[in-house]
Amino acid sequence: MLYSQVAGQEEIKTSLIKSINSNQVSHCYIFEGPKGMGKYDLALVFAQSLLCQNFTSDPCNICSGCVKVNTGNHPDLHIINNDETTIRREEIDEVIESIYKKPYESDKKVYIIKNAHEMTAQAANTFLKTLEEPPGDSVIILLTYNANLLLPTIVSRCQTVKFRKVNKEIIKTYLKENYDTSDEIADLAAEYSKGILNRAVNIVKGNDNLLNRRSEIIQLFDKIINSDSEIIYELENYFEENKDTIDIIIEILMMWIRDITFVKNNLNDLVINKDFKQLATAHSRLMKSDNANYLIEILQKTSDNIKSYVNYKLAIDNMLLKIQEVFK
């Protein structure tokens, strides 16, 4: 692997590389950031860098250390909690046993602990003891979406590395270079990913079916604003069946309303759903004056209400009615 295979996070990469080259690698890191930011991928490249025999600013990918990391069988690289469940005390006991042994092949041993906040209290307490007197040849990388969920005594003994959302342009370039993505799809994926790289990759790969759902929901929106209020009752089943993904539906609706506003204000370049531009133009003509902000607020409020367990059906009916009002 190479550092360039993980998009963004340039500051983090620079500082990790520098720490190796200046011999100032910490014994414990916490990689903190939302799911899908590439924490695991970057932890792997960093681990490979530490186990590479010819490291300069990237792992060489030729030496036996690199080859073994790339094929997933380096004896000095330990991935803990790979299935991201609970981390029991016994698992941490195994880590500790191995931490105090000499590395097999390299000068270092690297431990990547996924979802580190899933350690049981017992596991965390046992783990803490290792951090009090860490052996010099071990590097531990804890991955978590929220460091506050770890024991404060663990956090204070590790170096916290915060992952930030990736700029849209960087995501676009990354998708085009690594996935041979068209401009249009890269744009859409970057926009819908909200700065979370793996989300953008999933959109491009079609894993979450987002692009198809987007078409479906834009067409649904068209139907809603071109029908009378009966449609709200007709759609009850649809919304009930899609209750689990209502967040995504609302997000797609928000993007769509934004697009309508862009068209209305002659900001055509900013339109995200370019393949539906004609429809956006038609909708912009139907929208009463500038009601976009009002609608976005309604959608946001609907999403908040659903999260705070307001009656789902009522919240949806109300949202659809308000949408109709603005376009009638």
Ligand SMILES: [Zn+2]
């Ligand atoms: Zn190497």
